[in-house]
Amino acid sequence: MTDIAATALPVASRPSRRDIGLKKRYAAEARFRMYGIAAITFGLMFLAIMLGSIVSKGYTAFWQTTITLPVTFDPALIDPQDKRASDPSVLVKANYDKIAQQALAAKLGINPGDKSMMARLKGILSDSGRIQLRDMLVADPSLMGRTVEVSILASANMDSAFKGQIDLSVPEARRKVKDQQVTWMNQLAAEGVLTKQFNTGLFTFGASSRPETSGLGVAIAGSLYMMGIVLVLALLIGVAASIYLEEFAAKSRLTDLIEVNINNLAAVPSIVFGLLGLAVFINFLGMPRSAAVVGGITLSLMTLPTIIIATRAALAAVPPSIRQAALGLGASRMQMVFHHVLPLAMPGILTGTIIGLARALGETAPLLLIGMVAFVADYPATPLDPATALPVQIYMWANEAERAFVERMSGAIIILLVFLMAMNLTAILLRRKFERRW
Amino acid sequence: MNKLFITASAVALSLAMSAGVAAARDQVQVAGSSTVLPYAKIVAERFGETFSNFKTPVVESGGSGAGIKEFCKGAGVDTIDIANSSRAMKDSEVESCKTNGVADIQEVRFGYDGIVFATDSAGPDWKLNPADVYKALAAKIAIDGKLVDNPNTKWNQVNPALPDWDIAAYIPGEKHGTREVFEEKMLIAGCKESGGIEAAVAGGMDEKAAESACKAVRKDGKAVDIDGDYTETLARIDSNKQGVGVFGLSFYENNADKLKVADVSGITPSVETVASGEYPVSRPLFFYVKKAHLGVVTGLKEYVEFFLDDQMVGPDGPLAEYGLVPAPDAERQEQRDAFTGGKTM
Numbered sequence: 112m113t114d115i116a117a118t119a120l121p122v123a124s125r126p127s128r129r130d131i132g133l134k135k136r137y138a139a140e141a142r143f144r145m146y147g148i149a150a151i152t153f154g155l156m157f158l159a160i161m162l163g164s165i166v167s168k169g170y171t172a173f174w175q176t177t178i179t180l181p182v183t184f185d186p187a188l189i190d191p192q193d194k195r196a197s198d199p200s201v202l203v204k205a206n207y208d209k210i211a212q213q214a215l216a217a218k219l220g221i222n223p224g225d226k227s228m229m230a231r232l233k234g235i236l237s238d239s240g241r242i243q244l245r246d247m248l249v250a251d252p253s254l255m256g257r258t259v260e261v262s263i264l265a266s267a268n269m270d271s272a273f274k275g276q277i278d279l280s281v282p283e284a285r286r287k288v289k290d291q292q293v294t295w296m297n298q299l300a301a302e303g304v305l306t307k308q309f310n311t312g313l314f315t316f317g318a319s320s321r322p323e324t325s326g327l328g329v330a331i332a333g334s335l336y337m338m339g340i341v342l343v344l345a346l347l348i349g350v351a352a353s354i355y356l357e358e359f360a361a362k363s364r365l366t367d368l369i370e371v372n373i374n375n376l377a378a379v380p381s382i383v384f385g386l387l388g389l390a391v392f393i394n395f396l397g398m399p400r401s402a403a404v405v406g407g408i409t410l411s412l413m414t415l416p417t418i419i420i421a422t423r424a425a426l427a428a429v430p431p432s433i434r435q436a437a438l439g440l441g442a443s444r445m446q447m448v449f450h451h452v453l454p455l456a457m458p459g460i461l462t463g464t465i466i467g468l469a470r471a472l473g474e475t476a477p478l479l480l481i482g483m484v485a486f487v488a489d490y491p492a493t494p495l496d497p498a499t500a501l502p503v504q505i506y507m508w509a510n511e512a513e514r515a516f517v518e519r520m521s522g523a524i525i526i527l528l529v530f531l532m533a534m535n536l537t538a539i540l541l542r543r544k545f546e547r548r549w
Numbered sequence: 550m551n552k553l554f555i556t557a558s559a560v561a562l563s564l565a566m567s568a569g570v571a572a573a574r575d576q577v578q579v580a581g582s583s584t585v586l587p588y589a590k591i592v593a594e595r596f597g598e599t600f601s602n603f604k605t606p607v608v609e610s611g612g613s614g615a616g617i618k619e620f621c622k623g624a625g626v627d628t629i630d631i632a633n634s635s636r637a638m639k640d641s642e643v644e645s646c647k648t649n650g651v652a653d654i655q656e657v658r659f660g661y662d663g664i665v666f667a668t669d670s671a672g673p674d675w676k677l678n679p680a681d682v683y684k685a686l687a688a689k690i691a692i693d694g695k696l697v698d699n700p701n702t703k704w705n706q707v708n709p710a711l712p713d714w715d716i717a718a719y720i721p722g723e724k725h726g727t728r729e730v731f732e733e734k735m736l737i738a739g740c741k742e743s744g745g746i747e748a749a750v751a752g753g754m755d756e757k758a759a760e761s762a763c764k765a766v767r768k769d770g771k772a773v774d775i776d777g778d779y780t781e782t783l784a785r786i787d788s789n790k791q792g793v794g795v796f797g798l799s800f801y802e803n804n805a806d807k808l809k810v811a812d813v814s815g816i817t818p819s820v821e822t823v824a825s826g827e828y829p830v831s832r833p834l835f836f837y838v839k840k841a842h843l844g845v846v847t848g849l850k851e852y853v854e855f856f857l858d859d860q861m862v863g864p865d866g867p868l869a870e871y872g873l874v875p876a877p878d879a880e881r882q883e884q885r886d887a888f889t890g891g892k893t894m
Contacts, residue, residue, distance in 0.1 A: 203601075238867075242598050278806050281670060285805040320590040320871075397627050400578060401607050479611070482580070486590045488597055488605035489576075497576065497607040507610075510583065510778040512803040 165528075169521025175310035175323065176265035176273045178236060178299060180214040183258040184248055188213075195252070202252065207244040211236050211263060218304060219295055231291050237264040239324045264312070265305065267322035267515035269296060273305070276514060287514075313522060317488045318499065318507070322515035325508075327523055329487050333403045333498030334472060340407025340494065341414055341471050346464055348411075349418035350453075356419075357426040358448050377416035384413040385477030393481060400482035401497035409477050414467040421463020425456040458545035465538040469531050475502045501527045574626045575847040577606035581616020581633030582726060583778060584662060584797055585834055588868050589633055592856045595867070596848075599855070603848035608633075613726045617837070621646035624841045630849050632837045635662065635726030643894060653840035653893040657853065657884055659862050661874040663798035663823035664730055664830045667808040669790045673712050675811035679829070681708045683739025685716050686772045688765040691740075691748035699767050714791040720766065721795055722776035726832075731795060732764040734830045740764075783807065798823060798831075799872020823874040831874065840893055857885045 186193070189205040212232050213223055221228045240263040247261070248254050264270075271277050272288040273296060283290050299305035316326030360366050388409030392398045398405050429452050437447040478484060484503050491498040499507070505527065508520040579589055589608045597605030609616070613634040620632035621642060638656070646654060666677055684707045689696045704711035721727040740746055740763030749759035766772045775782045775794075782794040783804060793811070798818055801810055810818055814829055822828040836856075843850050855861060862868055864875045876884070 281806045285670070287803070287805075318590075320587065320594050393627070394622075399574075399627070400629070401609065482578075482607075482609050484609060484611065485580075486586070486593060486608040486610075488594055497578075510610075510780055512587065512779065512800045514804070 165521050165524050169518055169523075169525045171274050171276070172313060172518040172522025172525075173310050174274075174307040175312060176270040176305060177262045177308045178215070178265050178305050179260055179262045180211075180218055180304065181258050182210060182214040182244065182261045182263075184244075184254050184256060185210065185213075186256050189248070189255070195255075202249050203245060205245070205248075207241040207248075208238075210244060211240045214261075218302075219298065231289065232295075234266055234287075235269050235292060235295065237266045237323045238321055239264055239319075262308075264323045267513055270323055271515050272296060273300070273307070274518075276518070313519070314526075317490060318486050318504065319488060320486075322511075322513050322519060325516075325519065327501065327504055327526060329490055330499045330501045330504035330523075332491055333406070333483070333487075334500045336403035336491065336494045336498060337407040337410055337500060338468055338472060340404060341411045341468060342464070344408065344411040345414045345418050345467065349415050349464075350422055350460060352415075353419050353422035353426060354448055354453070357423050358452065359444065373416050373419050377420060380476070381413055381474050382476040382480070384409050385480035387412065388477060389480045399495055399497070401485050401487065402495050403483075403491060403498040404494040405481050406478050406483050406498075406500065407494065409481060410471040410474060413474065413477060414471045417467040417470065418460075418464050421466070422456070422460045425459025425463065426452060428459065429455045455547060458542050458547075462538045462542050465534050465541070469534045469538075472500075472530060472534070473502050473527065475500070475506055478503055501530070573845065573847075576604040577631065577846060577849050577852050578609075578629045579606055579631040579633060579836075580609035580611060580619050580629045581631075581836070582613040582635040582834075583610045584613075584635040584726060585633035585836065586610045587799070587871060588659075588834070588873055589836070591867050591871060592852070592861055595861070596852055596855050600848070600851065603851065606848070606852055617642050620837060620839065621649055621651055623649045624651050624839060626842070626846060628839075630839050630842045630846050631853075634835045634837065635832065636729055637833075637835060638837060638894070651839060651841070655838040655840050655888060655892065656894050657836050657838065657857065657888055658833045658876065658880075659836065659856065659873075659884065660834050660868065660876050661823055661831050662834055662872075663818045663820075663828055663874060664727055664734070664832070665796050665798055665801050665818045666793055666811040666813065667786070667796055667801055668793050668811065669786055670807055670809045671790065672809055674809070675712075675793075676710060676815065677811045677813050678708070678742070679735045679739035679814065680742040681711065681739070682735045683743060683745065683763070684708075686718055686720070686766055687736060687740065687745070687763065688767045689745075689762060691743060691745040694744070694748050694751060696745070696748050696752055696762065702771070716771040717789055717792045718772045719775050719782045719785045719792055719794040720772055722774040725776075727795065727797065730830065730832045736764045736766070738829070797872070798874065802872045820869065820872070820874050824877070833876075834873070838888070840891065853888055854885075857881070857888060 188210055189195075189207075190201050192201075195201045212229060215232055215236060216223050216229060219232075221232070223229065243263060244261065265273065268277070268287045269292070272279070272293060277286060277288055279286070279288070279293060296305060312324060313326045314331070315328045316324050317329040319325035356366060356369065388405060392405045392408060393400060433451055433455065434447055437451045438444070442450065475484070478500055482497075483499055484506065485497065485499060486507070487497050487499050489496075501523065505520055505523045508516045508523060511520075577593075579593070586608060589606075593606040593608050596603065609629075611619075613632075613636055616629075616632040617634060617638060619629050622628050638654070643654070646652075666675065666682075668675060681704075684690050684699075685701055685704060687699060690699050690701075691697075692700075701707050701716060703713055703715055705713045707716075720731060737760055740760075745763050746756075746759045749762050750756065754762060766774075773785070775785070779794075779796050779800040782796060783800075786792045786794045786808070794808075796808070798820070801808055801818075812818075816822050816828045818828045818830075823831045838849070838853055859881065860866055862873070862875055862881060866875070869875050875881070
């Protein structure tokens with residue numbers, strides 16, 4: 112190469128030509144690489160800050176302070192008039208608070224007659240202990256008169272204090288946890304009665320006004336219902352529309368117009384779909400408010416353009432030779448599409464669908480208008496029952512006043528991120544496994 | 550393949566259509582004020598726990614105005630049963646309800662909420678008067694009997710007793726019911742105290758225009774509207790230790806280790822001082838019940854009665870524990886009687 116250049120161009124006449132800019136070009140490339148690295152570092156830094164702050168605030172949500180006590184179902188307290196044989200509602204209405212308080216007092220060695228000490232015991236055990244004991248006894252009346260070990264959740268304030276999230280240096284009057292309660296907390300912890308356990312309730316409880324009994328159960332159920340509906344509706348309609356547009360429809364002004372509109376819809380803010388859902392499904396068709404089915408259909412509409420664009424791209428990427436070969440061997444157009452083109456385009460379609468689903472999973476704005484940003488405590492038995500969604504629960508918890516909701520919110524974000532990561536990972540794996548190159 | 554395709558589409562479509570048939574509802578639906586939401590949630594949850602034969606009511610948040618709008622959409626099981634509100638329903642809203650067929654509305658006033666000013670817990674003690682707030686935050690204030698653009702930049706220019714802090718106040722945005730109370734009880738009251746109304750009238754305005762001039766908040770960035778919830782205001786104060794925020798009393802009580810509350814007109818806000826009426830910045834909380842739904846929606850009547858029971862709204866109930874200021878005994882009884890008596894607006 113240098114020989115040819117040397118013979119073709121007399122060195123003397125243009126001595127500096129080959130040097131021109133070479134250094135500069137190398138320098139420019141080095142600079143460009145640096146910009147690139149800087150851009151990536153910048154992005155990674157923010158990702159690290161975001162994940163760091165969420166995880167550092169949220170990892171504690173996966174543990175819950177629990178107090179294990181020997182609880183005596185004392186008939187003298189539950190059913191003083193001994194009427195339970197004739198009137199079973201006595202068991203439901205009894206004062207279970209008192210039973211739990213007495214069990215705690217016995218453990219701490221407090222005389223139940225000491226009213227001022229007993230008053231301070233309130234706020235250590237969760238208020239849900241009452242419901243827990245009631246349900247235990249109603250389910251198994253033979254517990255009456257017996258003493259059993261029961262794990263009762265600690266109240267949210269106790270939980271926060273035990274996790275060190277309440278500043279105990281401020282004056283006692285201005286905090287929710289009093290000094291005496293902290294002393295008892297440390298005593299119980301030293302005896303191994305008060306322990307931190309894995310917080311299964313975070314995954315199984317519905318929404319609650321008590322931080323310690325609030326969980327993502329209803330939200331996860333609602334999100335699953337909606338994802339199911341989105342998967343069925345958006346995938347079917349999206350794939351059908353794309354196959355027709357890509358393989359059957361003749362190019363015309365109409366199809367161009369449709370294409371422009373689909374691309375346009377993909378960029379429409381999601382709140383607009385919420386307005387549409389409210390107007391069409393709830394106000395016009397009279398579907399129930401807050402129901403997962405309405406959310407699912409609304410999110411399907413939102414996801415459709417994404418799926419159509421991805422599917423059309425995947426179909427267009429199948430080489431024409433395959434179509435021609437199929438047609439040449441006598442296949443009908445439909446056989447060609449369903450036997451050859453569609454299976455080959457499937458990895459691309461699935462990737463697009465999963466990415467669309469992931470977007471729908473993280474969406475809150477359209478759900479606000481159809482009433483799914485709500486307090487829902489009961490599990491939805493069918494998609495027609497009221498439900499919430501994962502991002503909605505995060506939003507609701509972010510607005511709560513109690514300190515204990517902060518960690519739960521961050522914990523819920525971690526769970527949502529895990530879901531999203533799993534979906535995106537599946538998309539990548541599917542593509543890797545089934546992708547073909549021609 | 551295509552047979553499967555068609556069947557699946559048919560199944561999906563029929564699922565979508567079957568939802569359209571709204572049957573009689575067995576779950577109470579509530580929407581409205583984010584201030585009332587925590588109370589409604591507590592009641593809804595306990596209602597579900599106490600009565601195993603009823604479902605737990607669904608409580609949406611979204612603001613008083615939005616809730617009332619949804620409430621006034623019409624009567625019928627596909628509309629909500631109760632609207633929570635942190636202010637009384639306006640006449641225009643009652644009118645729009647009537648035109649949409651919601652003629653009989655039962656108003657329930659279930660308690661009171663204090664509105665407090667708070668700073669970071671490390672700051673000095675604050676003693677505010679409505680006039681100080683007006684002079685610090687209004688767009689125009691009266692100086693020598695004339696309305697001029699607000700020149701104050703520090704709190705101690707407003708009142709020498711206040712700290713030498715730059716004015717930075719985080720106040721509820723226009724969509725909140727709290728804003729209205731803040732305007733009325735602080736800005737307009739302060740305006741009257743400091744002679745702003747007379748100055749405005751002297752400048753050629755009528756009484757009404759003068760009042761709206763009083764409640765116009767300065768737009769130079771010293772008063773910041775917070776459209777989110779109190780958690781956002783708290784975050785602002787966390788990042789600006791010399792900021793002053795407006796909170797609900799219950800929110801403050803849940804975060805008393807992070808915040809220091811200001812006295813207003815010499816009174817420290819607390820459940821007691823709000824209940825007795827000494828503390829000036831408070832408001833009643835409401836919910837509105839659609840009378841046509843009583844007896845149609847399962848559990849609606851029981852939910853309202855449960856809400857109004859002393860076990861809930863009384864001084865020893867869980868709502869008071871959360872920060873609700875309970876109404877006096879006689880008023881609670883009056884509200885219960887009005888509801889059971891079927892009194893409408």
